[in-house]
Amino acid sequence: xxxxVTTLNRRQLLxxxxxxxxxxxxxxxxxxxxxxxxxxxxxxxxxxxRVLMLTYRGTTDVDIGFQNHLKEAGLNxxxxxxxxxxxxxxIAAILDELPTIAPDLIYTWGTPVTLAVTGTVxxxxxxxxxRNIPVVFALVADPQKAGIVNALNAPERNVTGAIHVxxxxxxxxxxxxxxxxxxxxxxxxxxxxxxxxxxxxxxxxGQANGKQILVSPLQQSADGKPxxxxxxxxxxxxxxxxxxWLYLPPDTFLGTLYExxxxxxxxxxxxxxxSTELAMRSGNALTGVVSRYYSVGQLAAAxxxxxxxxxxxxxxxPVESLKRFSLMVNMQMAQQLELYPxxxxxxxxxxxxxxxxxxxx
Numbered sequence: 169x170x171x172x173v174t175t176l177n178r179r180q181l182l183x184x185x186x187x188x189x190x191x192x193x194x195x196x197x198x199x200x201x202x203x204x205x206x207x208x209x210x211x212x213x214x215x216x217x218r219v220l221m222l223t224y225r226g227t228t229d230v231d232i233g234f235q236n237h238l239k240e241a242g243l244n245x246x247x248x249x250x251x252x253x254x255x256x257x258x259i260a261a262i263l264d265e266l267p268t269i270a271p272d273l274i275y276t277w278g279t280p281v282t283l284a285v286t287g288t289v290x291x292x293x294x295x296x297x298x299r300n301i302p303v304v305f306a307l308v309a310d311p312q313k314a315g316i317v318n319a320l321n322a323p324e325r326n327v328t329g330a331i332h333v334x335x336x337x338x339x340x341x342x343x344x345x346x347x348x349x350x351x352x353x354x355x356x357x358x359x360x361x362x363x364x365x366x367x368x369x370x371x372x373x374g375q376a377n378g379k380q381i382l383v384s385p386l387q388q389s390a391d392g393k394p395x396x397x398x399x400x401x402x403x404x405x406x407x408x409x410x411x412x413w414l415y416l417p418p419d420t421f422l423g424t425l426y427e428x429x430x431x432x433x434x435x436x437x438x439x440x441x442x443s444t445e446l447a448m449r450s451g452n453a454l455t456g457v458v459s460r461y462y463s464v465g466q467l468a469a470a471x472x473x474x475x476x477x478x479x480x481x482x483x484x485x486p487v488e489s490l491k492r493f494s495l496m497v498n499m500q501m502a503q504q505l506e507l508y509p510x511x512x513x514x515x516x517x518x519x520x521x522x523x524x525x526x527x528x529x
Contacts, residue, residue, distance in 0.1 A: 233465025
């Protein structure tokens with residue numbers, strides 16, 4: 169578990185640390201490389217790499233951070249971007265293009281896209297076009313519970329990446345320090361592995377700490393896809409049941425509903441807690457402990473660079489989260505809710521503004 173947040177300069181953002189292991193210890197990078205790495209580095213020097221980027225909802229800060237880091241690392245990369253427009257079923261047709269695209273590496277955004285490409289450890293994607301192409305994901309909340317990998321420190325197949333969600337206990341610790349609760353409400357998409365993993369974690373926390381977790385799954389259409397139908401009723405029910413917070417899980421579909429969800433919650437004076445930067449900024453949550461999306465993209469890119477240059481194999485590249493996180497507070501929401509943060513929090517929190525044009529009343 170990451171170390172507790174320490175008091176830094178006022179409103180200082182706790183940026184991602186991407187320091188190389190062994191730095192400052194008098195150990196040269198060459199001495200740390202496994203046998204054979206030097207020859208692989210020479211073989212890739214000056215090479216033009218092809219990276220296929222599979223995004224979910226257009227270009228985000230995650231993707232920009234990924235691309236910029238590879239460029240800043242001096243790699244000559246040709247990016248081919250395919251956006252599935254919030255429909256992971258489009259992945260199958262894109263994989264049929266692999267012989268033409270001929271990527272050296274595939275980047276995937278989010279759990280649904282990653283699973284559509286890799287499958288699970290138990291049921292891997294058998295598509296012949298994947299061959300031995302390494303896959304690096306970003307924005308996956310819990311790759312173990314989603315079945316993408318079994319071991320974070322040593323992925324057993326050709327996939328690794330960056331986790332973007334702060335450990336749940338750390339999030340709830342901050343939530344309770346801001347406003348204690350007995351009942352926590354959560355709306356989630358039961359068709360998304362990320363959300364199911366979070367619900368399981370919340371329920372375990374509730375049982376261990378004497379807290380009631382009020383869960384409300386979104387309705388599903390006849391084909392099993394989530395729908396926004398009945399969203400107001402879900403929020404009203406949570407409010408009636410006494411929820412003191414509404415937790416926004418790392419849910420790609422729920423992220424498309426913030427413009428509807430936030431005003432409904434605010435009308436009932438139900439504060440929102442963000443588990444992701446998107447929920448904090450676009451969802452106008454009151455507060456949250458989050459990973460910066462740009463930094464998550466950088467972390468994924470650092471792993472991709474090592475793999476492309478031959479410094480490490482995928483199996484030598486652990487799945488990791490950022491080492492430091494950002495505690496954010498939306499003071500406009502605090503004023504509207506009359507729920508001001510304890511003064512000590514403001515010594516190290518980043519104060520954010522309501523998204524321009526967002527309706528909160």
